[in-house]
Amino acid sequence: MAAGATPSQTVGPFFALGLCVRPRDELVDPGRADAIRLGGRVLDGAGDPVPDAMVEIWQADEDGGHRNGFGWGRCGTDADGRYEFVTVRPGGDGAPYATLLVFARGLLKPLMTRVYFPGEPANEADPLLSALTGAERAGLTADSAGGCYGFDIHLQGEQQTTFLAL
């Protein structure tokens, strides 16, 4: 018989005490030739930055695999609501993407989304992207400038990020 699950509760305002003591925002050495920066701002329904959020990332490595000890990161937002990971573009078959979970005071359970990479030919055939509307698709795709990928997370409103139900 299935047991009753334990409900989620907010991380609250003081999570950094337990969760952000050890920096985990660099999945790879920033000096690596194929290192990329992936980040942006977390914004609330009024467009204000969320300075007490935490973003977690989970992704495949450059070969598309999940080799042990690679693929997870965590970054608390700063006073401007900004987070940033140093990582690599996931490899393998199909459209590369990273999964993000957002935690914050005021979030009673995490928000889940995916970040796809712009200009990636495989995006056309991705089963999730091709099932979405243009606006929803745009809400899952990073902006690109040089080696930096920008992905702002709008929690609410007109520009709300496309979130996946958990």
Add this chain to the structure above:
Amino acid sequence: MSPLAVGRVRDGAYGAVHPPYLHADYRSTRLRSPDRPLILLPEELHDPTGPVYGDGRLAESDADLTRQHDGEPVGERIIVSGTVRDRDGRPVPGSLIEIWQANAAGRYLHERDRHPAPLDPNFTGAGRVLTDADGRYRFVSIKPGAYPWRNHQNAWRPAHIHLSIFGRAFTERLVTQMYFPGDPLFPADPIFNSVRDPAARDRLISRLDWETTTAEWALGFRFDIVLGGSNSTPLEA
């Protein structure tokens, strides 16, 4: 390949294990809850993997919050233990649990905590523990105090310990709060009451456990954790 159909759901229209994103009594949810539909990811697109911790880099003091400083912290010493399982009742071994909490006076060691209660030089309030081969965990701490917050006039949080659990898949990831039995602040706490199903809410409350209570030393509290309470799972009968 024919295009996949994805469903869109409004939060709160399904499931009852987890709280909804918008719970207006908890003021901070008002501008931080999504108000557009959420995408229901079809089962075949779920990523079955998640980060695994088994590297044994944890120190013994990580699981004993009373032994991280030269002296002992003030407060009621407690032993918290339990088992982490999945929805099918299978133990989840090797899963990292991260813990953080206020001290006995209800104060967090955090720059944004403005509650004028004393910090304890012998208490940080953070710990980590891995579940063993049978999914069991155990840590030692002191009972946290209740503390005020600014949600509404005279708002006080019931005593609680924050727990973050990794689980096996990223979608099993759980951050929750463990409460203590019989707390008189329960009825007035919007965070506790954001869980609408009373049976699910009760699962957030630890129970006094004579088996782990150690004579002349510390009270034991048992808090079993079940992961994978997906909101998109149909309501339990």
